[in-house]
Amino acid sequence: SQTIHQWPATLVQPVGSPLSLECTVEGTSNPNLYWYRQAAGRGLQLLFYSVGIGQISSEVPQNLSASRPQDRQFILSSKKLLLSDSGFYLCAWNRGGAGSYEQYFGPGTRLTVT
C-alpha cells in the first residue's frame, strides 16, 4: 500500500530564516506530487505541483520554491521566511498519467514564523 510522509510535523522559525520541508511517498512510482498551504481560517491553496523528476509548476508567485530531486521526494524551500508564510503545509500525491485519480494527503507541517 502507498503511504505519504511529511516532516517535520511542526516548526517554529524566525523571520528571515531558511525553510526546508520534505515529503516522500512510498509504494508507488512516478506519482504526481503537490504542495498546498492552508493559512489560519482559510481554504487550501495549491502552491506547486510536479509530474516528474525536475518538473515543477508554480501556481502562485511567492517566497517559496519547490524541487523534486527523486521520483518520490518533494521538497518545499524558502531562502528567507516571511510572517505571511505561516500556515499548514500539506503534501499530496496521486497516480501519474491520464485519469481521474484521487489525491492523497500527508499529515501536514504546521509552520509558525515569528
Next chain:
Amino acid sequence: DAKTTQPTSMDCAEGRAANLPCNHSTISGNEYVYWYRQIHSQGPQYIIHGLKNNETNEMASLIITEDRKSSTLILPHATLRDTAVYYCIVRLVGTGANSKLTFGKGITLSVRP
C-alpha cells in the same frame, strides 16, 4: 475548473443521515465531482468521486442530478468522528495541471450527540 457553492455549515444528530449539498451549475462534460473532508488539524481525506452516475463506497454515497448541476454527499449514519469540513470540488480529467484540485471554503458539518 468549475466553481462550486456550498452552504457554510450544517449540523445533524449522531446516527442520522447527513446530506451535504453542492451546486456546480457551470460544470462541463469532462469534469468530475469530488468530495474530500478535513478533520481539524489533519490533511484532507478523499471520500468519493463521480462523473454522472450515483456512486457509493464504504464511507458515503454521491448523488449527482441528471443535469449534473448539483450533487449531494450522503453520510448514511453520521458519527461524532464525521465532524469536519467537507469540500465539494469539480475537476477536469487529465494530467499535470488538470490533475490539481481547487479547494473552496467547504461546508462545516457538526455532528451532535
